[in-house]
Amino acid sequence: MSTRRYAVFGHPVAQSLSPRIHAAFARQTGIDLEYTAIDAEPADFVAALERFAADGGGGANVTLPLKEAAFALCQHSSERARRAGAVNTLTRNDGHWHGDNTDGVGLVRDLTDRQGLDLRARRTLLLGAGGAARGVAPALLDAGVEELIIVNRTPERADALADALGEPERAHSRYWESLRDEGDFELIINATSAGRSGGHLPLPSTLTNSRTLAVDLSYGEGAIAFLAWARSVGCRSVVDGLGMLVEQAAESFRIWHGVRPDTDAVYAALREQNAILVTAD
Incomplete structure (x- = not known):
């Protein structure tokens, strides 16, 4: 053979x-x-x-x-x-x-089966609207998140992803500049490539609370900046994308x-x- x-x-x-x-x-x-x-x-x-x-x-x-x-x-x-x-x-x-x-099922399996986290009823912020974000967004809704807010540097892409998901009561797009007015989230997922390109995401500390889970879909050096921010603002759980990579x-x-x-x-x-x-x- x-x-x-x-x-x-x-x-x-x-x-x-x-x-x-x-x-x-x-x-x-x-x-x-x-x-x-x-x-x-x-x-x-x-x-x-x-x-x-x-x-x-x-x-x-x-x-x-x-x-x-x-x-x-x-x-x-x-x-x-x-x-x-x-x-x-x-x-x-x-x-x-x-x-x-297989990205979405990979992420959910890692977070729920390996990390033992419950995604249900979490108000969720998804940073990015490219291929990585598109792969995980439907699975997050299927896993039972309460609300999915999508932001992207190019707002039209966030709008397009929210529309494609077909759940207007739970999936919404917002402007990056309005994040300070969005309140806090129990789940924040970084699906941008900023960390891999050495960039920095300007994120307000008001996005988090005592229950917040922060996830970067990257691993290794690409996840350092976002996860450092997450720890600095007191996120309860911090996870990189290595487990998702293996599961997908x-x-x-x-x-x-x-x-x-x-x-x-x-x-x-x-x-x-x-x-x-x-x-x-």
């Missing part, structure tokens, strides 16, 4: 942990596969993906900034991908790409191979190598 070929596409993508995660899953399940990282700028993404398919690629993960572009090129997509308008998991079937989005990868692995790997040992090994502290009460 020939080795199955898979990859993660992004820009930049050299530091991605996905190849290491899928290699660990493959060893655990006895599946022979090759999984690599392929850097593709947005303008070159479609051509790079087609070259990968021509070379025998059977599936791919997609990370920033390509998730919405991946959705647009799929001939078929899952319900959760359609709700998100973004794809992070591609499967090659009959010469076409099928798209899915496990769901992608299940889609491709029909078996869901155990994630605990893989997460523990990666956590030991990534110094960002996670505290969850």
Whole structure:
């Protein structure tokens, strides 16, 4: 049997942990596969993906900034991908790409199953409206958050995401400049790329209360600035995106191979190598 070929596409993508995660899953399940990282700028993404398919690629993960572009090129997509308008998991079937989005289920599994946190009835602030935010927003609503407020530097993108979610009673967009007037939240999720690009998010301390859970969808150095802010304003729980990364990868692995790997040992090994502290009460 020939080795199955898979990859993660992004820009930049050299530091991605996905190849290491899928290699660990493959060893655990006895599946022979090759999984690599392929850097593709947005303008070159479609051509790079087609070259990968021509070379025998059977599936791919997609990370920033390509998730919405991946959705647009799929001939078929899952319900959760359609709700998100973004794809992070591609499967090659009959010469076409099928798209899915495992980000949301990955985030919720990490927060509820691993961290033991209850998301129900939490007033939630989602920072960002790009592919990462689109991937997790529907799952947050399904997990029972009370209200989802979306803000983005480009307000039209926040408006578009709120409209796409189709729950006007719970999902709303707001202007970044009006955050000081929005009161406090029990859950704040940073889905922007500010930390990865060395930027700083100007956030008021009035956003938090004694129960606030702060989550950055990034991990490693990309999560440092936001999580430092969260600790400085007294957030009760602080979580980075490493667990989400492992859980969304496990769901992608299940889609491709029909078996869901155990994630605990893989997460523990990666956590030991990534110094960002996670505290969850």
